[in-house]
Amino acid sequence: MLTVLEVLLGLFILVNIFTEIFEAVVMTYPLQHSLFRVVPMVYGKGLWLFWRKLGKSITPILQRELFYASFAPLSLVMILMFWIVGLMAGFALLYWALATQFHPVIKDYPTAFYMAATTLMSANTGAILPVTFLAQLLYAATAVIGLGIFGIYITWAFMLTNYVKQRDVLVLRFSIRNRSHMTMLPLLSENAKETLTATLNEAFSTWEGWASDILLTHVAYPVMPYFRSFNQWELSWLNALEIMLDIASMVIVTEEPGALQSALRFYQLGTQVLYSFCFHYRLEIKAHTGTHEERYQSAFSELKTAGFEITDPEQFKENFNTLRHQYERHVATLMHHLAIPDKPIHIDHERFFNVDKVKLLTQIYDNTCHNK
DSSP: OHHHHHHHHHHHHHHHHHHHHIIIIIOOSOOOOOTTOSHHHHSTTSHHHHHHHHHHTOOSHHHHHHHHHTHHHHHHHHHHHHHHHHHHHHHHHHHHHTGGGEESOOOSHHHHHHHHHHHHTTOOOSSSEEOSHHHHHHHHHHHHHHHHHHHHHHHHHHHHHHHHHHHHHHHHHHHHHOTTOSOOHHHHHSSOHHHHHHHHHHHHHHHHHHHHHHHHHHHHSTTGGGSOOTTTTTOOHHHHHHHHHHHHHHHHHHTOTTTHHHHHHHHHHHHHHHHHHHHHTTOOOOOOOOOOHHHHHHHHHHHHHHTOOOSOHHHHHHHHHHHHHHHHHHHHHHHHHHTOOSSOOOOOGGGTSOHHHHHHHHHHHHHHHHHO
């Protein structure tokens, strides 16, 4: 009877871990929340909440950001360790159930765990060897699975790192263009009114592809949102999404004919990204606090500067507030959950590099690409 329980419990542990590995690494679909899944216990309302609480006690802002930034890579290591230890425990139960089919006989569970651990890590010294076909099959399967798990994990880690780099390239370029980071003025004012429509269409198309990638990768792989952006203390990927949604809202309100359709497409996709995050992470949406007057005044003045005709400012404000209300609460909820500052952290860039030179080189590069 005891042998049957050992086999059933061992198989239950192994099947559960194999299923989670398949869901976390292979499937491009949100993970199912379950009592026996470690990944949902780490992200969402799991370990991250404790980590965020610890981070709030760190007074220097940059050190706090570095502490938050360490969560994602450390969580991947922790998940790997959990998977490995779980596999060791599951295989150890099977080894213990087949104790008499090894030489010398496995006398207790600690010895079985040692046998499973050394075999899984391909470090078995041969002190205990299988003598029957079933034991030899289990022994070989343990070694093969051990090598496979490490290979899958390394591939997964590199894939996630590549996704983070792809996400941050566009955000970093946006950040370098505008050191104020909370305005859309460069996109609107660097182009004449007659060329603004084409510029907006190109921008919305680019950011629509970016938002599609975000929706596919960040929802399918729960660790992705917790990777801080390269320039996190100045402009995060979530801040950039909010700014572009503000631009799309302004274009929709002004009914700019040439860019209206592209703005609507991006607006729908951008809000879908926010809704999906809040739904899959089971976050409680914050109460609506109203559009910040500063945000509205900034949008209004930048449109005027870009040459847009706004005949009824009050109607413009009402329509802009209505559109922004659809995503403002979700942005605030995610910023609070991910501990992302709603305003850029001031850094003296002149201490590190010449900002004007970087801007000039960026402009030259963009002009070269445009001419090609």
